[in-house]
Amino acid sequence: MSLLELKNVYKIYGELHALDDVNLKVEKGEWVSIMGPSGSGKSTMMNIIGCMDKPTKGEVLLDGVDISKQSKKNLTAIRRDKIGLIFQQFHLVNYLTAVENVMLAQYYHSIPDEKEALEALERVGLADRAKHLPSQLSGGEQQRVCVARALINYPEIILADEPTGNLDEANEEIVVDLFNKLHQDGTTLIVVTHDPEVAEVAQRKIVLRSGKITKVEENRNFTGKIRFDD
């Protein structure tokens, strides 16, 4: 059984089909990237997989559970237990330090554990920035805090919606390296990106256009390392 399966999924806003009969399977431990022009439905799909939205029609099976039929309350619990989210705009709580931001995810999941949170920051190379506020961190550092926050509760899937959209190449590489580490640890990754270089790293690349999957590309020489053209 696949970890995630979308069956004939539609998301319809009035006349607009943001998702139009999407079918997709993602296996456990797989690293998938999603590309597509702006407005093609990438975020809509991620929100549905991330239990923050429901499809208009269709089934979304996560670990065998149809999340399109769950109550809001159950979706919150599923999101808390199985999903790690990473956003383009980082979304850190601005009055909490890096380590406190990581501990916030622990707090809602189970109980905050500062030692474990510090270890997570160490994994993303930010042990020395633990007591800094988001405003005292660079964009790349903030996104690494977000990665630490997303991985802290050992989620089944990490969903990243344009995680490198606000980063320079150096930080892009750092984040992709972190994804590779997560991948090696067996975490399932779905990464939405505009950036072909980031998309190429994944094991499978999916292209969305007007709410439909128009292209699926397997990466035959997967290394987990980013390659810059120039």
Next chain:
Amino acid sequence: MVVALLSIAIGATILSGLVSIYYDVPRQMGAEFRNYGANVIFTASGDSFTVSDINDAAAIFDSGDIVGTAPFRYENVRINEKPIVAAGTDPEGVKKTSPYWRITGQWLEGSGELLVGANVADTFRLKEGDFIDVYYTPEGSQSADENGERVVVEDNIKSFTVVGILDTGGKEEDYVYMTLADIEELTQADKGRADIAELSVSLSADELADVVDKINAQVSTVHASLVKRVTASEATVLTKLQALVLLVTVVVLALTMICVATTMTAVVAERRKEIGLRKAIGASDTSIIKEFMGESMLLGLFGGILGSVLGFVFAQQVSINVFSSSISFRPLLVPVTVLISMAVTGLSSLMPIRSATYVDPALVLKGE
């Protein structure tokens, strides 16, 4: 947040301040009203009574409640051959029962001194420092000759120094005042007699009525009565004042609630992204409500503590400026104020906090 804290603190200040004043007002007002004169009158239930009867009756009050007692004895005397009423009294007592008496010159203090009503002073062109003889005709010393013409013999005469001129705006301006000892010396009769006594007692109208009934039952020589005009108006003013205090408190509480609700709405709106993020990483509606409720309770707690302290200072200032006396600190008022301000804050935060649970993480976390 600071605005909300401030508004809660101000609300709590007014609340605890006004409640302090509310409870102290009866005492304050009682003391204040004592400036408007006596509220209890003793008269003889028989033909006459004495100063010791008056003291017996006054002893039925708690001595701490009595502001002053002034016995009066009235006699018809003559000055420059004109009849006039002289009153003997206890100057210290009158000072207390009639603080509104305005004196030009000195207060009556001892023997040989005369306090002259303003009208009397006009009639005889008397001023402070003048010497004057007061004539008294003892009973039975008056006779008539065979033509029916009045013949005055054996008048008692006493010399006085005018120490002050008395302004009251009332009948007192037609009298002259001397000590009880002097009027007894002048009349050479009825030692210890008094005609009336005025008392100023700081008790509420109801309490006064009780003691007055007791006096009438226990002291046969004295008939005690309330000065209705004073006690009744005191009660009316009190009721009105307390109603006003209550009204102001309710209005201030309502304003505080509106202010807190507005601020919390703004706080929730301002933190929509954060709320969305918290939900995205797994916060349930309950935990969002708990967090914001906690913040609002904390706000109520600090506002309430601040308000209790400021409220006492505020009430103290009002009391000193309006009633020129200090109020007592009520320790119970602190927890009560803090609890009320927490309840008010919590209540007015309910709606804004509920709106926090409607935040859709997918919407607020989306793009720029």
